[in-house]
Amino acid sequence: MVDSRLLGLVEHSRKYIVLGVLVQWIGLLGSIAAVLSMSFVLQQAWAGQVTRKLILSVTAIVIAAIAVRCLCNYAASMLSYRASVNAKKTLRSQIYGKLLKLGPAYTDHTSTSGVIQVAVEGVEQLETYFGRYMPQLFYSLLAPVTLFITLSFVSFKAAIILLVCVPLIPVSIIVIMRMAKKLFRKYWGSYVNLGHSFLENVQGLTTLKIYGTDQEKHQEMNTAAEDFRKMTMKVLTMQLNSVAVMDLIAFGGAAAGVLVAVSEYSAGHIGLAGALIIVLLSAEFFIPLRLLGSYFHIAMNGMAASDKIFQILSTEELVQGKKSIETTDIRLDQVNFAYDERDTLRNISMDIPQGSFISIVGESGSGKSTVAGLIVGHHEGYRGSLTVGGTELAAISEESRMRYMTWIGFNSYIFKGTVEANLKMGNEHANEEQMLEVLRQVKLYDFILSQGGLEVELEEQGANLSGGQRQRLALARALLHDSSVYIFDEATSNIDSESEAGIMEVIHALAGSKTVILISHRLENVVQSDRIYVLQNGLVAESGTHHELLSQQGHYAEMYLSQHQVEQFVKGGAVYA
Ligand SMILES: Nc1ncnc2c1ncn2[C@@H]1O[C@H](COP(=O)(O)OP(=O)(O)OP(=O)(O)O)[C@@H](O)[C@H]1O
Numbered sequence: 001m002v003d004s005r006l007l008g009l010v011e012h013s014r015k016y017i018v019l020g021v022l023v024q025w026i027g028l029l030g031s032i033a034a035v036l037s038m039s040f041v042l043q044q045a046w047a048g049q050v051t052r053k054l055i056l057s058v059t060a061i062v063i064a065a066i067a068v069r070c071l072c073n074y075a076a077s078m079l080s081y082r083a084s085v086n087a088k089k090t091l092r093s094q095i096y097g098k099l100l101k102l103g104p105a106y107t108d109h110t111s112t113s114g115v116i117q118v119a120v121e122g123v124e125q126l127e128t129y130f131g132r133y134m135p136q137l138f139y140s141l142l143a144p145v146t147l148f149i150t151l152s153f154v155s156f157k158a159a160i161i162l163l164v165c166v167p168l169i170p171v172s173i174i175v176i177m178r179m180a181k182k183l184f185r186k187y188w189g190s191y192v193n194l195g196h197s198f199l200e201n202v203q204g205l206t207t208l209k210i211y212g213t214d215q216e217k218h219q220e221m222n223t224a225a226e227d228f229r230k231m232t233m234k235v236l237t238m239q240l241n242s243v244a245v246m247d248l249i250a251f252g253g254a255a256a257g258v259l260v261a262v263s264e265y266s267a268g269h270i271g272l273a274g275a276l277i278i279v280l281l282s283a284e285f286f287i288p289l290r291l292l293g294s295y296f297h298i299a300m301n302g303m304a305a306s307d308k309i310f311q312i313l314s315t316e317e318l319v320q321g322k323k324s325i326e327t328t329d330i331r332l333d334q335v336n337f338a339y340d341e342r343d344t345l346r347n348i349s350m351d352i353p354q355g356s357f358i359s360i361v362g363e364s365g366s367g368k369s370t371v372a373g374l375i376v377g378h379h380e381g382y383r384g385s386l387t388v389g390g391t392e393l394a395a396i397s398e399e400s401r402m403r404y405m406t407w408i409g410f411n412s413y414i415f416k417g418t419v420e421a422n423l424k425m426g427n428e429h430a431n432e433e434q435m436l437e438v439l440r441q442v443k444l445y446d447f448i449l450s451q452g453g454l455e456v457e458l459e460e461q462g463a464n465l466s467g468g469q470r471q472r473l474a475l476a477r478a479l480l481h482d483s484s485v486y487i488f489d490e491a492t493s494n495i496d497s498e499s500e501a502g503i504m505e506v507i508h509a510l511a512g513s514k515t516v517i518l519i520s521h522r523l524e525n526v527v528q529s530d531r532i533y534v535l536q537n538g539l540v541a542e543s544g545t546h547h548e549l550l551s552q553q554g555h556y557a558e559m560y561l562s563q564h565q566v567e568q569f570v571k572g573g574a575v576y577a
Contacts, residue, residue: 006129006306010090013130016083020076020135025142027072027234028284032150035066035280043273064327076135084131088123094313095119100161101317103378110312113199114192118312121191122305129306133292133299137402140170140288147285154274154291162285165253169289173296176242183238184304187231192308239297246293250286257282285515318432321395325388328354328404328484328515330375335384337374344370345538347384351531356485357511359518359526362535363554368519371535372489375517406483410493414462420454422462422473426480438476441509443502444469468499475503485515492520523560532556 041058044050080442099106099115106115131329144166151159201208201217261278264270270278330352337345345367350546352358359488360368373379374386383528386393388404415422435454438446447469448456462470471491478486488507492500503526511528518526526532527546534542534549534556549556 006126006303007308009129012086012090013083013087016079016086016444017130017134017138020083021138021142023075023079024135024139025146026068027076028143028146030065030072030145031284032281033063034069035277036150037061037065037271038208039276040278042276043271046272047373064152079229080131080135083135084127086544087130088127091123091126092119092311094311095123098313098315098317101320102315106315110315111196113196114308116199116311117192118305118308119194122188122302124306125144125302128295128298129302133295136288136292136295142291143288144285148279151278151281154277155260155264155270157269158257158264158282159279161260162253162257162282163402164247164257166285166289168253169286169293172242172245172249172292176245177296177300180235180238180242180300180306183231184300185307187235187301188304188308190224190228190231194221194228197224223426229333235301242297243294246290250290253286257285267521277346291317294301303562320398321392321394322397323391324400325387325391325396325404329387329389330485330515331385332371333372333385333387335374335382335386337370337379337382339370343538345374345382348465348538348540350533350540350543352515352517354515355513356530357508357516357518357528359520359529359532360535361520361526361543361559363533363559364521366535367538368527370536370538372407372487372517374520376399376405376487405485405487406478406481407487407489408474408478408491410471410490412471412477412491414458414465414470414473416460418454418460419448419456419458419473422452422458423477423480426477427482430480434480435476439473441479441506442472442476444472444476466496466499468495471495472499472502475506479506479510483514485517486510487517489506489519490521492522492525523563 018066028517037058041050041054044054095115095118144163148159148163151162197217197220201221205214208217215459258279261270261275261282264278265272265275330350332348332350335345335348336343337348348367348371350358350371360371362368370379374382375388375393377396377398380394388396388401389540393401415425419439420435423438425431427434432454436445439448448454458464462473465473475491486507490505495503500522507516507518508528518529529546530544532546532549533540533555536555542549542552542556546560550560551557
């Protein structure tokens, strides 16, 4: 009933929970004072011994007790709000922090839609757990004990009977919890599944339309939505049934209290005041636990979501080193790496001296991006040695790694905001002149100026730019980063030939002053490299300069010549067209 892992996560909320319990308890003492004084005055009135002074003082006590109860209720709800706000904030920042630590590799462990659902809806569901359920749980233990002590002075027998009935509610909660745990897990599974297919289908809507498969996906989503509806109905049915059971116990227990009071009064064991106290306070015995039962259902949903939160939080992250580096000679020595059981890279050895221009080529799936990912630090768990400036990669701090290395993939992300804001991600201190200069280098200057300059607003994912413009803007941002190593992983894929030529020009210019690691399918782009590594099935099959590799007449020469022939043919075709 208490999840110590969850409580451990949100230390700051604990004090609000404790204070919440305390003010509820003070409120209960107020109620007890009001009931005792009212019962006493009624007994006196029944006996014809009531005085004006007694009525006035009891009225004052009752008003004060009601005021205390109201104040305590208000304070309890404020503290509950504080506890839940604090918990939500802490959990969301922990999830966010974890994603940052996992870096781009987070998708290896969880889907984007899963993260969104857990961080938004899942954390929201935990609001009741921290704000309502936890304070109510402790108050539900304290209240019956307090009432038992009070009533034991009136009638020990009645106090014992009421106390014995109380545990029936937590017992029913535990039984329901056992039965419902699996159901809630399934409920969350189907919710995440629905969110996943929704996000994927919305993102891929254009592709679905092109291939006319949107109707099929529509049906799939309807099925997922129907599954989720059925699961929600099952959860609601379970909740209503368990509420009915708890009501039965709570009202049955209160009725038992009334019966005991009547029988004790008839037997002459207690007076009228005693009977009234038992009748009025017996409901208080059960109300806290009955309320706990209601919160428990919502809290259970949150606890099921918390499993997903812990799944994300316990994901093993890259071990971050502490060392910083001064030089950036990169050396891979007999590196092996596996995503799963099969080795994707085998005995890879590469020498990438500072300031050199190195290319990695090979057929699709040969392991080029995996090598780049290892050098950037996206993957951990490689065997062999990968050093930068003589320091093993794993020992280098993330900050140092980010400073010396810039990675540009084939689909760089442009954020919603101004061109300036996107460029400043590369270097927050860049001034206007520097920004315009890099735009000039990537041949985007005229276009951006014609659109309104650095202040021009870009849409999400740079949707109001062409693919080539997006890549060139990403390159401009990378240039501002001014790191000593640049890795281009198919940075010119899927873009127009003019943009490709522009980007390649910048890459070749960079190669004079920076370390450039270029991955390209188009071998014409790698001809000028100081060294070309040719990968085949995760192995370095050949290496050397373009001319050395051509003279070896191996895999590279074969790939280069066939590409060259195709390109000549296309060019020729264009001439005669
Ligand atoms: N996240 C991953 N999980 C499991 N296997 C992966 C993952 N990423 C890549 N692979 C596998 O590793 C192998 C090498 O992939 P990699 O992306 O490094 O190849 P590549 O040479 O860059 O290919 P391409 O030229 O098509 O980009 C492929 O067989 C691929 O299926």
